[in-house]
Amino acid sequence: MSTLSERILGASAGEYVERKVDRAYVHDGTGVLTLEMWKQMGAELLSDLPQLYVLFDHIVPANNSTTATLQHELREFACGSFLHFSDIGGGICHQLMSEGVVLPGEVVVGADSHSCTLGAFGAFATGVGATDMAAIWLTGETWFRVPDSIGIHLSGSLRGGAEAKDLALSYVSRLTMDGGTYCALEFIGDGVKTLPMDDRLTLCNLSVETGAKTGMFYADDVTVRYLAAAGQKVRPQVPEPCTYSRELEFDLAEIVPLVAVSPRVDKVKPVQDLAGLSLDQVFIGTCTNGRYSDIARFAKIVKGKKVAVRTIVVPASRAVLAEAIRTGVLGDLVGAGCTIGSPGCGPCLGAHMGVLGEGEVCLSTANRNFKNRMGVGGEIYLSSVATAAASALAGEITEPEVD
Amino acid sequence: MWGAGHAVCLGPDIDTDMVIAGRYLRTKDHSVWVSHVFEDLDPALAGQLNGAVIVAGKNFGCGSSREQAAIALREAGVAAVIAPSFARIFFRNAINVGLPVIECTISCIEGEKVRFDLAAGWVEAAGNHYPIRPLSPRMREILTTGGLVNYWRGHR
Ligand code: SF4
Numbered sequence: 113m114s115t116l117s118e119r120i121l122g123a124s125a126g127e128y129v130e131r132k133v134d135r136a137y138v139h140d141g142t143g144v145l146t147l148e149m150w151k152q153m154g155a156e157l158l159s160d161l162p163q164l165y166v167l168f169d170h171i172v173p174a175n176n177s178t179t180a181t182l183q184h185e186l187r188e189f190a191c192g193s194f195l196h197f198s199d200i201g202g203g204i205c206h207q208l209m210s211e212g213v214v215l216p217g218e219v220v221v222g223a224d225s226h227s228c229t230l231g232a233f234g235a236f237a238t239g240v241g242a243t244d245m246a247a248i249w250l251t252g253e254t255w256f257r258v259p260d261s262i263g264i265h266l267s268g269s270l271r272g273g274a275e276a277k278d279l280a281l282s283y284v285s286r287l288t289m290d291g292g293t294y295c296a297l298e299f300i301g302d303g304v305k306t307l308p309m310d311d312r313l314t315l316c317n318l319s320v321e322t323g324a325k326t327g328m329f330y331a332d333d334v335t336v337r338y339l340a341a342a343g344q345k346v347r348p349q350v351p352e353p354c355t356y357s358r359e360l361e362f363d364l365a366e367i368v369p370l371v372a373v374s375p376r377v378d379k380v381k382p383v384q385d386l387a388g389l390s391l392d393q394v395f396i397g398t399c400t401n402g403r404y405s406d407i408a409r410f411a412k413i414v415k416g417k418k419v420a421v422r423t424i425v426v427p428a429s430r431a432v433l434a435e436a437i438r439t440g441v442l443g444d445l446v447g448a449g450c451t452i453g454s455p456g457c458g459p460c461l462g463a464h465m466g467v468l469g470e471g472e473v474c475l476s477t478a479n480r481n482f483k484n485r486m487g488v489g490g491e492i493y494l495s496s497v498a499t500a501a502a503s504a505l506a507g508e509i510t511e512p513e514v515d
Numbered sequence: 516m517w518g519a520g521h522a523v524c525l526g527p528d529i530d531t532d533m534v535i536a537g538r539y540l541r542t543k544d545h546s547v548w549v550s551h552v553f554e555d556l557d558p559a560l561a562g563q564l565n566g567a568v569i570v571a572g573k574n575f576g577c578g579s580s581r582e583q584a585a586i587a588l589r590e591a592g593v594a595a596v597i598a599p600s601f602a603r604i605f606f607r608n609a610i611n612v613g614l615p616v617i618e619c620t621i622s623c624i625e626g627e628k629v630r631f632d633l634a635a636g637w638v639e640a641a642g643n644h645y646p647i648r649p650l651s652p653r654m655r656e657i658l659t660t661g662g663l664v665n666y667w668r669g670h671r
Binding site (some may be wrong): 153155178221223290294378483485488 | 528530532533537538540541542543544545555574576579580581582585589600602603604608611651653662663664667669
């Protein structure tokens with residue numbers, strides 16, 4: 113009679129537990145501070161935790177010599193200490209951890225708030241800051257308060273132009289930016305089996321935008337098949353009846369294309385209501401919607417046409433890019449006038465490769481539209497891939513066509 | 516753990532991008548974060564933080580996990596942050612860098628003296644006395660040793 117978090121952490125909601133961490137990862141942004149804090153702790157040796165990862169994704173390739181110097185130090189350390197290391201162009205940390213690395217039932221900690229993405233595999237995955245991570249480097253353990261869980265019941269299946277991203281924006285707007293604070297979201301119900309892993313990753317990715325500690329799916333046949341294709345053999349997790357602190361219900365068939373209006377991710381409106389809003393940039397990518405299925409869906413819509421606004425496509429990982437090359441999707445994108453970035457976070461965090469100017473408006477497939485995030489004075493609207501594609505072709509916010 | 520300071524009142528849902536923008540993160544120089552703290556919210560705020568108690572609305576510190584946000588506030592001389600609720604990563608980060616964070620709903624009068632005592636479990640502002648839930652013993656120990664770095668140094 114426990115929630116998935118309680119089962120994995122081995123204690124009841126509200127209790128504090130010390131837990132050995134199965135996998136811990138940092139990126140170039142948080143890794144620099146982690147390394148500094150770890151050194152300040154007087155540490156010389158890493159814990160015997162074998163699964164430590166340093167995955168460069170935030171500002172890659174380096175945008176200036178200050179960044180390059182910081183990255184150089186971290187790279188030398190990671191390679192010298194035999195940590196799992198992925199250099200520039202490898203891809204976004206969460207994406208790499210989702211490509212057959214994280215397994216059901218594991219405790220996974222990332223020094224990035226979107227580490228909650230990996231709950232899609234039935235793991236307990238959450239974000240921590242650099243000093244917490246430094247302590248994990250030192251001891252291999254950390255403490256958690258076992259979260260209450262919010263049950264998100266899904267029924268039916270998505271249809272029309274709606275995507276998992278639209279469902280994600282729906283639940284974020286229902287819960288609001290702090291409605292999930294300290295809780296875990298559990299996605300359950302009949303509708304779950306209609307959602308492929310990519311959709312589940314998108315749904316868990318946005319859980320932190322409600323303040324939640326993580327978002328989770330029970331591993332099922334879809335998970336087992338996805339991981340089998342990546343060479344991992346796992347078993348499904350069977351849900352038990354349990355108590356949720358709160359429950360929400362969504363009929364997937366009723367989800368419509370949505371946009372989150374600058375500067376709040378919970379200020380969500382139907383695309384219809386914003387139709388005609390003029391755009392300066394469209395951005396496809398990020399740990400939310402930069403997977404192969406996203407890029408292919410975008411390409412399918414713009415193929416043979418021309419985008420009417422500058423459009424940046426950044427594959428979430430090298431595997432995604434390689435697949436897009438293999439299938440010809442990349443050629444379709446280039447042919448349609450899109451600009452392709454090297455795998456990583458791209459302009460999502462406003463550091464490089466597509467920073468917005470004062471007063472510019474960007475429609476992005478990312479998860480955050482905070483004021484100034486992609487550039488001082490720039491505005492970010494968030495949408496699904498299909499909405500982004502229709503809008504890129506029109507140069508203004510446009511409803512996707514129903515296929 | 517006790518302290519006091521003048522109140523600086525802020526609204527709800529202040530995200531960590533707002534505390535310190537992503538464009539200032541690529542450095543180890545803490546003074547950069549101090550001089551740009553809250554720049555995108557109100558550039559005048561940076562000058563008011565020394566000896567301040569920030570009294571914010573709900574969900575303070577949401578968004579990015581960047582610990583620089585907590586470090587910037589500590590280094591700017593903030594004595595504590597009080598809010599009805601915090602985003603959990605910011606909350607952990609603040610304790611880990613030795614910045615007291617207090618979950619409490621109080622009415623904020625700009626510039627008024629705010630006092631707090633974490634061990635005794637209260638906050639006082641504008642003549643009002645507010646009881647607060649004590650931190651877990653582990654968190655209190657981290658905070659009183661000045662943060663997680665010192666905590667682990669002491670335990671090795
Ligand atoms: S893609 Fe954006 S949200 Fe995702 S990890 Fe990178 S910067 Fe963060």
